[in-house]
Amino acid sequence: MRSIATCYSEHATKVSDSYCSGPAPSRTSISHHPTRPAPSSVTSTYKIIRNASSPIFVTVSWSGCGRGGRGFSVSVTDKIKSSACHSTANSFHQLRKPKGSNEFEACGSRIELLWNLSPAFYETGPEPVSGFYVVVLVDSEPGLFLGDVEEIEDEEGEIGFPKLGVNGEKIRLAAELSPVSRIEKFVSGRSGHGSYSTRAQFCRVGEMHDVMINFGSGGDRSAAGVSVWIDGRRVFQVRRLRWNFRGNQTIFLDGIVVDVMWDLHDWSFKETGEGEKEEDGGGRGGGGYTAAAAARGAAVFLFRTRSGLDSRLWLDEKILEQKKDPERAEFSLLICACKKPG
Template sequence: MRDLSCFGDGSVAVSAASAASVSGRGCALDRSLQAATTSVYNASLSSGKGILIRVTWSRSTAGAPGLTVAFDNVVSSSRSATQQHVLRKKRGSRSIVTDSGTAVGVHWDVTGAEYSSSPEPSGGDYYLAVVADAELALLLGAGDLSRRFASGPAAATGHLVSRREQLRCADAEATAAHATRCRFREGGEEHEVAVRACGGRGGVEGEVRVSIDGEEVAGVRRVGWGFRGNRAVLLADGEVVDVMWDVHDWWFGRRGGGAGAQFMVRSRAEEGRLWMADQPSAAPPGGVFLHVQCYRR
């Protein structure tokens, strides 16, 4: 991996503003939840309509799993207000009509889902399917249930746009650490991303580290004024990604749900070009945006 360039705090602010529109950066983790993973998918229907599908898998502080879906209709560069639906049962179907008139059917069965450390199912026999205007816009799952549903309606063209992973750390800990796997471009290689913010509260002796595939790509040994940063990295497979971090609230904020450490990694459309706040998506076409938020209790 090769570090291509560094940018000032201003570029981080611009990037974060754009990220908020798709990944929901401004939404802190609900106090009743221990962890939540939200993936946003963009489906293009044969009619020319576009629909953003947000799927949130969550785990409460008591350990109970949860599932929520939300929809944004895409019209040019604008989106309608999000329509959110909590799926309280482990199996069922629901019919929805969006503000733009798209007929949506949500079908799910997570009774056989298996979970590990993530709130998202890691295996088992389960599925979540979204049918929009009689086209299969999204199908998630594993096992026989998922395969049987795949033989149903005609499939629309959909792809992952962004992924936000939120988790709550023990209040007594001064370390935020998390590892996940992600593809930064549709059809690209899967990469392991590990983030860590550690050290004494107040940031004097604090450290920030971001690693991709086991190699450190961003690091601040003494946080001090380096609590925000941004740099571009060339991965071994030739992909160029922007790596951003903001641990100000983790070190200097009050205790509670709002004291979070933010880490962002996304594919870059053009070398030397950053997000602009008015861009409709948080990643270039075919690219994926990863956002990790670690909170104190």
């Protein structure tokens, strides 16, 4: 039987030379650095696994960077499908103050939130890049830490967490933490031309990668196309969106299989009224894609790693036979572009 690497290398794109074999990707590089549109919102979901306890999903959403100011919210749930929803009042908390703490019950546990965004540094988007912290405690044990500040204080003084990244020492989490998904939404403008770039880490042991989506220009709508770039190299290009507005591509990245799916139907046809009409966008894009987004002419790109044994490009026979290879956590990066805000 042929190995998975052999099967996929015939039809997939390889990004990392040191991790797999197969046909070489496009060596074309980007000679210019287009201005990146600022994301209008960024939502990240993390899974906290504690001993002898069901996993807890924590979703942190950052939004707003215009006149209305920035804000963020935290949602805690025990079901991944509802981690981005706000249906449970006691699990969703909109945090408007730049510094504070909050305590509530969720998923049968006592949840404590500690945050300080007062000295935070921002670039163009709503998510801070340095000088802040957000901490989630589950039953008084640290479960999630975001930030890089020197010290974290509660109302009575220091809580005793070390600075993240100092002398190679990170915050000591009492639970296993793994990222589940990241959703970035931005407005490209009515022309639908330009580029959007971000950074993402697709597995724990992998590197941070530059991901860019380039929306091609040109007066002929039927010949318009988009291309996806990773670390300055074009991994694939979609041409003639009138016929190829939906599809998928498999790429190899950091030794794992990543499925890339796109849905450009509303991006290509919504404003002209051509093509089929779909009122409900539910389920497309792994969550986060809605009928409201479709009404704004949305383009959706989903990067999703595979979980389990099929996520590996190669498997040692002994490991496979003894089933000692641990399952990889599945991670999704969803990028949603809209031609007009809403």
